[in-house]
Amino acid sequence: MIVKMENLVKRYGDLIALDHLNLEIKEGEIFGLLGPNGSGKTTAINCLLSLLKYDKGSIEIFDKEMTPTSYDVKNNIGVVMQDVAVFDELTVYENIDYFCGLYVTDKKKRKELVEQAIEFVALQEFVKFYPPKLSGGLLRRLNIACGIAHKPKLVILDEPTVAVDPQSRNNILEGIKKLNEQGATIIYTSHYMEEIEQLCSRLAILDKGKVIASGTKDEVKGMISLGEKIVVQTFNLTENHLDKIREIPNVFDVDLKENTLIIRQKNGASNLVNIMNFIAENDISYGKIYSELPTLNDVFLEITGKELRD
Numbered sequence: 001m002i003v004k005m006e007n008l009v010k011r012y013g014d015l016i017a018l019d020h021l022n023l024e025i026k027e028g029e030i031f032g033l034l035g036p037n038g039s040g041k042t043t044a045i046n047c048l049l050s051l052l053k054y055d056k057g058s059i060e061i062f063d064k065e066m067t068p069t070s071y072d073v074k075n076n077i078g079v080v081m082q083d084v085a086v087f088d089e090l091t092v093y094e095n096i097d098y099f100c101g102l103y104v105t106d107k108k109k110r111k112e113l114v115e116q117a118i119e120f121v122a123l124q125e126f127v128k129f130y131p132p133k134l135s136g137g138l139l140r141r142l143n144i145a146c147g148i149a150h151k152p153k154l155v156i157l158d159e160p161t162v163a164v165d166p167q168s169r170n171n172i173l174e175g176i177k178k179l180n181e182q183g184a185t186i187i188y189t190s191h192y193m194e195e196i197e198q199l200c201s202r203l204a205i206l207d208k209g210k211v212i213a214s215g216t217k218d219e220v221k222g223m224i225s226l227g228e229k230i231v232v233q234t235f236n237l238t239e240n241h242l243d244k245i246r247e248i249p250n251v252f253d254v255d256l257k258e259n260t261l262i263i264r265q266k267n268g269a270s271n272l273v274n275i276m277n278f279i280a281e282n283d284i285s286y287g288k289i290y291s292e293l294p295t296l297n298d299v300f301l302e303i304t305g306k307e308l309r310d
C-alpha cells in the first residue's frame with residue numbers, strides 16, 4: 001500500500017469538506033479520484049500532503065505516518081496542483097531546474113533529469129521561453145515537468161487538464177500513462193469521467209467529502225443495476241417478438257418506443273451477438289444497432305440522483 005487514508009475528517013467552519021474519507025492506493029496503480037466540483041478532491045490531496053491540518057483520521061504514505069515534517073516521504077512525491085505555479089521571471093528550463101533542484105543537488109544528475117522532463121512533456125522548442133509567452137496548454141505541461149522532474153515514486157495530479165487544448169490534453173494523458181509504465185504510482189483527480197475511464201486502474205467517486213463508490217472500473221459499474229443497454233432502430237416488431245426477446249439470456253428489460261427498441265441485459269460476453277442473431281433469424285428489418293455499457297456517470301447518477309458534470 002502506497003497511501004492509506006483512514007476516516008479523515010476536515011471541516012472549514014461549519015462545512016464538512018471531508019467526511020470520514022477512506023482511501024487505499026496500491027503500488028503501481030493509476031488511481032482516479034472522481035467527483036463533481038466541491039466534492040473534496042483538492043482538500044483530500046492537500047491533507048494527504050500535510051499542507052492542510054485535518055480534524056480527525058490518519059494518513060500513511062509509504063507505510064509511514066505523514067506529517068508536515070516527513071521530508072523523506074515528501075522527497076518521493078511529485079505534485080502537480082490545479083493552479084499553475086511557476087516563476088514568470090525564469091525560463092522554461094530554469095523553472096524545471098529550480099523545482100528539480102529542491103530535491104536533487106548534484107548538478108550533472110539534475111541536468112539529465114531536467115532534459116528528460118523537457119522531452120517528456122515535449123517542450124524542447126520552448127526551453128528559452130518565459131511562462132507569460134506560453135499558451136495555457138504549454139503552461140500546464142511546464143507545471144507537470146516541474147512536478148515530476150525528480151522522478152518521484154508517487155505522483156499526484158490535481159485536475160491537470162482543466163482548460164487545455166485537445167493536443168496538450170492528449171500529451172498530458174499519454175505522459176501520465178508513460179510515467180506509470182516507468183514505475184510511478186499515480187493519483188489523478190478529475191471531474192471528467194472520460195479521463196478517469198481512459199487512464200485509471202482503480203478509482204473512488206467522491207460526493208460531499210465521502211467515497212460513494214470505489215474499486216476497479218468494472219467493480220464500480222457492477223454496483224448499479226443498469227447493465228448493458230442495446231439499442232435497435234427497428235420497424236416491424238410484434239408483441240410476440242418482444243416476448244421472445246425477453247427470453248434471451250441476460251435480458252431483464254425490454255422497451256419499445258416508436259421505432260426504438262431498448263434492451264437491458266446483465267453483463268455478458270455475447271449479449272449483442274444474441275440480439276443480432278435473433279434479428280437475423282426472425283427477418284426483422286433494422287437501421288442502427290449499438291450497445292452501450294454503463295458509464296461512471298450512470299453510477300454517480302444512480303447513487304446520488306445528479307450528474308457528475310455541472
Ligand SMILES: Nc1ncnc2c1ncn2[C@@H]1O[C@H](COP(=O)(O)OP(=O)(O)OP(=O)(O)O)[C@@H](O)[C@H]1O
Nearest residue numbers: 012015017035036037038039040041042043044191
Ligand atoms: N479554504 C477554504 N475555506 C472554506 N471552504 C473551503 C476552502 N477550500 C475548500 N472549501 C470548500 O470545501 C469543499 C470541498 O472543496 P474542494 O476544493 O476540496 O473540492 P474539489 O472536489 O477539489 O472541487 P474542484 O473540482 O472545484 O476543485 C467545497 O464546498 C469548497 O467550497
